[in-house]
Amino acid sequence: MPDHLLPLDSPTAVSDPVGVAAPPALEVRGVTKRFGDVLANEDVDFRIERGRVHALLGENGAGKSTLVNIIFGLYQADTGEVRRNGEVVNLNGPRDAIAQQIGMVHQHFQLVPVLSVAENVVLGDEPTRHGVVDLGEAAAVVQRLSERFGLDIDPQSIVEDLPIGIQQRVEILRALYREVDILILDEPTAVLTPQETGHLLEVLRGLADTGVAVVFITHKLREVMAVADEITVMRRGRVVGHTVPADTDESDLASMMVGRPVELRLKRTPASPGDKMLAIVDLVVNDDRQTQALNGINLDVRAGEVVGVAGVEGNGQRELVEAVTGLRGVISGSIILDGEEIAGRPPRQISTMGVAHIPEDREKLGLIGAHTVADNMVLNRYHHRPYSRHGIRRPAAVDDEATRLVEEFDVRPPNIAAMVATLSGGNKQKVVAAREFSHESKVMVAAQPTRGIDIGNIEFIHRRLIEYRDAGMAILLVSAELDEVLGVSDRVAVIYGGRIVSCEPAEGIDRDRVGRLMLSGADG
Amino acid sequence: MRMLKPVAVPLIAVGLALGIGAIILAVSGANPIEAYGALIDGSLSSQKTVGRTLEKATPLIMGGLAVALAFRAGLFNIGGQGQLVVGGIFSAAVGFGFEGLPWIIHAPMALAVGALAGAAWGSIAGILKATRGAHEVITTIMLNFVALNLTDWLASNPWKDEGILSRTPAVEESALIPLWGSFPTGFLVAVAASIGCWYLLERTNLGFEIRSVGLNGDAARYAGISVQRIIIATMAISGLLAGAGGAIETQGVIGRYEPGFNAGLGFNGITIALLARNHPLGVIPAALLIGAMEAGGSMMQFNADVAPEITDIIEALMLLFVATPIVVRWFFSRQEAAEVSVTAGWGSS
Numbered sequence A: 001m002p003d004h005l006l007p008l009d010s011p012t013a014v015s016d017p018v019g020v021a022a023p024p025a026l027e028v029r030g031v032t033k034r035f036g037d038v039l040a041n042e043d044v045d046f047r048i049e050r051g052r053v054h055a056l057l058g059e060n061g062a063g064k065s066t067l068v069n070i071i072f073g074l075y076q077a078d079t080g081e082v083r084r085n086g087e088v089v090n091l092n093g094p095r096d097a098i099a100q101q102i103g104m105v106h107q108h109f110q111l112v113p114v115l116s117v118a119e120n121v122v123l124g125d126e127p128t129r130h131g132v133v134d135l136g137e138a139a140a141v142v143q144r145l146s147e148r149f150g151l152d153i154d155p156q157s158i159v160e161d162l163p164i165g166i167q168q169r170v171e172i173l174r175a176l177y178r179e180v181d182i183l184i185l186d187e188p189t190a191v192l193t194p195q196e197t198g199h200l201l202e203v204l205r206g207l208a209d210t211g212v213a214v215v216f217i218t219h220k221l222r223e224v225m226a227v228a229d230e231i232t233v234m235r236r237g238r239v240v241g242h243t244v245p246a247d248t249d250e251s252d253l254a255s256m257m258v259g260r261p262v263e264l265r266l267k268r269t270p271a272s273p274g275d276k277m278l279a280i281v282d283l284v285v286n287d288d289r290q291t292q293a294l295n296g297i298n299l300d301v302r303a304g305e306v307v308g309v310a311g312v313e314g315n316g317q318r319e320l321v322e323a324v325t326g327l328r329g330v331i332s333g334s335i336i337l338d339g340e341e342i343a344g345r346p347p348r349q350i351s352t353m354g355v356a357h358i359p360e361d362r363e364k365l366g367l368i369g370a371h372t373v374a375d376n377m378v379l380n381r382y383h384h385r386p387y388s389r390h391g392i393r394r395p396a397a398v399d400d401e402a403t404r405l406v407e408e409f410d411v412r413p414p415n416i417a418a419m420v421a422t423l424s425g426g427n428k429q430k431v432v433a434a435r436e437f438s439h440e441s442k443v444m445v446a447a448q449p450t451r452g453i454d455i456g457n458i459e460f461i462h463r464r465l466i467e468y469r470d471a472g473m474a475i476l477l478v479s480a481e482l483d484e485v486l487g488v489s490d491r492v493a494v495i496y497g498g499r500i501v502s503c504e505p506a507e508g509i510d511r512d513r514v515g516r517l518m519l520s521g522a523d524g
Numbered sequence B: 001m002r003m004l005k006p007v008a009v010p011l012i013a014v015g016l017a018l019g020i021g022a023i024i025l026a027v028s029g030a031n032p033i034e035a036y037g038a039l040i041d042g043s044l045s046s047q048k049t050v051g052r053t054l055e056k057a058t059p060l061i062m063g064g065l066a067v068a069l070a071f072r073a074g075l076f077n078i079g080g081q082g083q084l085v086v087g088g089i090f091s092a093a094v095g096f097g098f099e100g101l102p103w104i105i106h107a108p109m110a111l112a113v114g115a116l117a118g119a120a121w122g123s124i125a126g127i128l129k130a131t132r133g134a135h136e137v138i139t140t141i142m143l144n145f146v147a148l149n150l151t152d153w154l155a156s157n158p159w160k161d162e163g164i165l166s167r168t169p170a171v172e173e174s175a176l177i178p179l180w181g182s183f184p185t186g187f188l189v190a191v192a193a194s195i196g197c198w199y200l201l202e203r204t205n206l207g208f209e210i211r212s213v214g215l216n217g218d219a220a221r222y223a224g225i226s227v228q229r230i231i232i233a234t235m236a237i238s239g240l241l242a243g244a245g246g247a248i249e250t251q252g253v254i255g256r257y258e259p260g261f262n263a264g265l266g267f268n269g270i271t272i273a274l275l276a277r278n279h280p281l282g283v284i285p286a287a288l289l290i291g292a293m294e295a296g297g298s299m300m301q302f303n304a305d306v307a308p309e310i311t312d313i314i315e316a317l318m319l320l321f322v323a324t325p326i327v328v329r330w331f332f333s334r335q336e337a338a339e340v341s342v343t344a345g346w347g348s349s
């Protein structure tokens, strides 16, 4: 560990600028939380100060979500205490937390889609006049709050019509309306576009400046360096470090998280592309609303090459991925896999013909939460030998494969009988990746393959992608992270408005030019 | 505690329902101890009454399995009643329509035809859902009416017995599912069906597909499972089970098809499935419980002078408490209640 990172047991590790007179807004002391055999939090100390943005970092499964869920009353600590303004409080549920003016923004928003922003914000705590909900007053309050914190939301709009980034602001408003002075956000930026992320970070900064204590969890170190006032790092259930941005940098943070030095830049050899494995020709595909999402796309991927698709989300990437994997019908054009037409074929056929798919939304598509890790490891191969014979499942064979993959991909905890829903976010992603990398495929379609994954595992998955490329697989990588696309791909295609507006070698590509193409579809 | 929980919730629900039932009995002027005593007397006291309990439980198991299996695929099959009467009348048709067959062929054949008729009836709703998106709750309810009228018509026209009553002729003796002492053989069929359903769900690819579709249809599609195919197959199997239940009633209890005799059997399946929490093996004790109450109900009326409807009230209360876990959850520590609601998300789970 670099010497300027203060180890925890050092007496100066926890800075106390105000002195003993003013207790912190919230303090967690000696909290331990077990789930069965898993020690999710072990003797955790954590303090949150008013007016500061506190970033919580750590590997997948380190116990970050568990810790904030304890603070929000969703879980109860086995031992240890939570103090609010110096007083021990009992948080037996979110209700208690809200009564203590603690708010939380979950990754999966808890909004009612058909109601307006104002209705959603006041829901459960409505202003009334003569016993009737006063929607006019609600809208006015929401308008005032929105202006005060620069959230820029129309209280009248219906939630389901709003993009993810705005819905998230509605969640923040919900908390602010309840006058929270501690706001917790669990990986708020994982689903945001870079622009939305930028705005969220500004909002968080603004909130802290008005005295709110903000806790936010992220795996993106750049965000931490940009906005955090202090940083706590967890590893394997314990707090392993506490620092401030001025005293650290991204690579220090990365090694503190993982416990070893991490390559932030991928080392890679040049590709030696072979035959055309995947050819997309004049492909036209509609989106869910039946408007054209892909307007005649052409794109090739050769064996032994990674083609990255860069673009702002919502420009046709999802439809491209779904068409290639058979999840979405094709209007016209063709998709040729190693010489064979696959456009419009059912997903199973395409998968059997050699297309692996890491889907962008692992919860919705990639996993079945109530199935075990083992069953999820063979989710799309359960019907193949040796996992079943004549329609009868063979659990022993499934378990063998799952055990192997769990070990190879370091899924934690390494318990193949656990329900996938109990895994931490990043470990779920590892299950999906492990399964898809273990196919013998010709083409890998990887959509946001490292979303929600910690630095160490991103490195691991990127290395995997390169290894598979070198083994002759054709890889189509779709990612909202420009760094990821530029770092892993051999060629970079920019998608804008349902068209590929440029496709060129990644070697020596001009990052700013790609950024401009992503935003406007044109260079300049 | 965690392992006990799936069993604990129905147990508490049953206990609560019996407790409130006792209060209702007392309020209505009866002696609850005497009444419950009579209930046990009429259902468990002798070989004969136990036999009656098993006999009552048999179609309940089949109806319960039909609902439970469909539910595992995320389908709410309200059509058990219709599938059951269709199965009942077709097994009767085979039962009285063939003469001189040996028992070993005739009885299984009638049972199989009844089951297949139920399967066909069930799969109509499946096909409508898979191809047209019609909600199975609506279609199965409508199909119940159709089945009711169809079987009424069959029993009073082409398949009518001689005499004035609208009913089919009695089935041949070779088509009966006999009592074995006072033990109804059909009960064994129902237990075998439960074990079969468990095996199907837990050990076969089809079962894995059914559970996957029920838990997360989008992920099932991603995994290459044809959701449409599974919906149709599940509704067919569900109908098969209910239809077999009707056939066992015809061949093992009534001896013919008589409109009205099976009333409500299919609907009780919903209660059973809920009590069993949709577990195919849990269906057996749940059906035995309700079967015992039905078998003992008349004894209670007789000995304790209690309206037999009291058992309906108790059943309804059980259903209420199982279906609204809030009441039962109150019995558990709040901690456990909270742990059920694990938030899911990219990072929040």
Ligand SMILES: Nc1ncnc2c1ncn2[C@@H]1O[C@H](COP(=O)(O)OP(=O)(O)OP(=O)(O)O)[C@@H](O)[C@H]1O
Pocket (backbone or CB within 6 Å): A035, A036, A038, A039, A040, A058, A059, A060, A061, A062, A063, A064, A065, A066, A067, A412, A413, A422, A423, A424, A425, A426, A427, A452, A454, B342, B346, B347, B348, B349
């Ligand atoms: N409800 C639960 N049941 C069982 N185990 C759980 C449960 N919730 C969390 N765990 C386990 O506790 C550990 C910590 O999980 P947690 O979700 O807090 O990690 P995290 O730091 O948020 O990780 P990530 O960055 O991947 O989201 C993991 O090993 C996880 O499997």
Ligand SMILES: [Mg+2]
Pocket (backbone or CB within 6 Å): A064, A065, A066, A424, A425, B346, B347, B348, B349
């Ligand atoms: Mg997490």
